[in-house]
Amino acid sequence: MSCGARLANELRQKGYRVTPQRAVILETVAHMHGHHSVQEVFTKAEQSLPGLNVATVYRTLDMLHRAGMVEILSTTANITCFSLRDPEHPHYHLICRNCDAMQEIEPVLFNELADTLKKKHGFSLDHRHLTFSGLCKHCQSDAAKGNLTP
Template sequence: MSCESRAIDQLRESGVRLTPQRAMVLEAIYHNDGHLSVDEVHERVQQQSPYVDLSTIYRTVMFLKQQGVIGELRLDGQPVRYEAVRYGKEHHHAVCSTCGAMIEIDSVDMQELSDILTQKYGFAVNLIHLTLTGQCAACQAISP
């Protein structure tokens, strides 16, 4: 079984269509530890199937993001990147605006926030993936 099979099951259960293009995009992102840009996903998919169009990749990553099986990373001055949302390893990102370091924030640390929003606003937040900016410990020490 491949590492994206849980995501595929999740899509099937949602009753959405599972096309080869979607499976290939999912595979490209899940079989990669880092974060892939749209172009990089396109390259990888084309190695398997050369006629998949870039616009399909755009539509597909948007779709997979909305389905909650991939997360989007949007950092100033960098192309948008996508990464797998792996069951049991859900996390968010904190990026240092000084040195660019990226810290992974465990999902459980967001639980408090989620509770507050439910209690105070009745809002059920969808905390699939979030990117925060700020300053890491090292950079605070240098220039507080």
């Protein structure tokens, strides 16, 4: 069974309809490594399905996120990117709110955090892909000097 078929089945099993458009968008995101904008996903998917509409891509990515199959990454510039949720490679992002620099880190300490949130709040954390905002090493020393980018 191909990668695309497997993902389509997974989506069907979650109770969602699998239309040709959704299958193509899901497969496109899966084959594009890393994080990509809606326009990038649309451009690529349209090669496989001419006539695809960008509104459909917006709707589908949103649906895939709700279904837990796609991650949304937002930077300070509010550039929203998408990537296939990869249970085999959990990773976290540190995004500097000043310069938008992005660091990727392996998960640490999160299992304990996830357990606590589950027990105390009944909340199931998406702890395979998280994003944190803060200041990177460089901008932090600038902040101490009062020299952030005005």
